[in-house]
Amino acid sequence: MSRARAVWQRVPAPVVDIVLVAVAAVDVLVVDMWEHTRPEVTLAAVGCAALAFRRRFPLGVFLLTLPIALMQDVAVAVLAALFTLAERSRNRRLLAVCVVLAAVASSTPWPLAEADRTMTLVFFVYGLATSVAPVLFGQLLQARRDLARRLAEVEEAREHERTLHAQAVLARERAQLAREMHDVVSHQVSLIAVRAGALQVAARDADAKEAARTIRSLSVTTLDELRTMVTLLRASGGKSTELTxxxxxxxxxxxxxxxxxxxxxxxxxxxxxxxxxxxxxxxxxxxxxxxxxxxxxxxxxxxxxxxxxxxxxxxxxxxxxxxxxxxxxxxxxxxxxxxxxxxxxxxxxxxxxxxxxxxxxxxxxxxxxx
Incomplete structure (x- = not known):
């Protein structure tokens, strides 16, 4: 069934519209449309041709197909227009009104004349049931499309949440590394700086004093750089591409x-x-x-x-x-x-x-x- 759906989705929309217009025209001709007057035939032709624009103007196309419902009980053009309107509209009140209009048009005697009220009511009930079917199918298709979009959004959100979780894990590792650098490395470098300072004061040899001074200066500079690195490690979570x-x-x-x-x-x-x-x-x-x-x-x-x-x-x-x-x-x-x-x-x-x-x-x- 999924393969048939995939094949159907590959059919260009204009081709579908042309086929639908042809089917609606054949449906009109089958019910002896040529027995009607020229204005009636013109209205029916306009309604069938309007189906080509049902995707852009669903409500207008439905109204143009209503005269066909006056001339025959069940019209393909009216049902197709109702389906398109239900598929694209979220206004339930509008859809209910359109269903009633289609049922009234299909049950009204044509040409307009006196008719049995009981039979008219029966035809109205049958017309109502017939008009509801394409509306329910169109709403079902709309709900399926909304559900597919919702599932895609949920999957995208889950993927994004997995990325955020990975970043959070990396952030904790960076925070632990920052603590290790602060508690261990910084402490040891501080001891080196203190010992170098003491050696600089106690040493009598000029070369030893200079070496101790250099060690102390480098240790102080290293401490400053370590503080900056620790601060940056605590400030951001980082990514998996830290070496880039x-x-x-x-x-x-x-x-x-x-x-x-x-x-x-x-x-x-x-x-x-x-x-x-x-x-x-x-x-x-x-x-x-x-x-x-x-x-x-x-x-x-x-x-x-x-x-x-x-x-x-x-x-x-x-x-x-x-x-x-x-x-x-x-x-x-x-x-x-x-x-x-x-x-x-x-x-x-x-x-x-x-x-x-x-x-x-x-x-x-x-x-x-x-």
Missing amino acids: PQPTLADLRRLVESSGTHTELTGELPPTVGTPAQRALYRTVQEALTNVRKHAPGASARVELWQDGDGIGVTVTNTPPTRPSLSLPGSQQGLVGLRERAEILHGTLDAGPTAQGGYRVRLRVPLSAD
């Missing part, structure tokens, strides 16, 4: 284009921006767009680079979501890490909802941050 070159502002456009969200990138920054500031800006945009994709499905985003006096920054703003977001667990540590990274660079990070129902993340760091 770290991203800069030159990679920002590629990040925006591959974010999976309709995003606009505006603004420029001077070429003198330091590497740590570039990484902070990049990570801020990356985390903000990840949150948009996760918590605001269907929303669009705007990334704005700007300079304010001696400070530079980026603002990421997204519109309200157009679809309900999936209820997914999160670490809630993304913005915390960004704030820690901003504080290292003596900057600030603000995040919060907008008045329009969206969300805004704003990072500002000094231009001279290094």
Whole structure:
């Protein structure tokens, strides 16, 4: 059955429309349409031809096919128009009204004349049942399409959550490494610096004093670098590609284009921006767009680079979501890490909802941050 569905989906839409118009025309001709007047035949021809535009104007096409229902009890054109309308519309009241209209048109005597009320009522009930069938089938197809899209979103969210879990595990390993470096390596280097300082004071030989001074100076420099490394390890979770070159502002456009969200990138920054500031800006945009994709499905985003006096920054703003977001667990540590990274660079990070129902993340760091 899936193979037949795949074959059917490969048939071009215009071919399907042409075949449907032909079937509707044959259906009209079979019921002795030529016995009707010329205006009636014209209305029937217009209704059949209108089926070619049923995908773009489903309601209008249905109204154009109603005269055919007046001339015959069960019309293929009317049923096809009802199915298309039900497949594409979510307005249940409109669909109910259209079902009643089709039933009334099929049960009304034509030409208009007096008729048995009982038989008219019976024909109306049969017409109502006949009109409900394509509507139910169209709604079923719409629900199946919505379910398939929902399942795809759930699978995508699960894949994204697996990635976040891997990053969280890596973040814990980095935090443990930072503690080891702080508690063990830093302590031992400090002892080396203290011993070298004592040797520099106690030594009488000039060469020994110079060697002790060099060892103490290198130890102090190493301690400063270790503190910086420990701070950076605690500030971000990192990725599985830590040995690859770290991203800069030159990679920002590629990040925006591959974010999976309709995003606009505006603004420029001077070429003198330091590497740590570039990484902070990049990570801020990356985390903000990840949150948009996760918590605001269907929303669009705007990334704005700007300079304010001696400070530079980026603002990421997204519109309200157009679809309900999936209820997914999160670490809630993304913005915390960004704030820690901003504080290292003596900057600030603000995040919060907008008045329009969206969300805004704003990072500002000094231009001279290094």
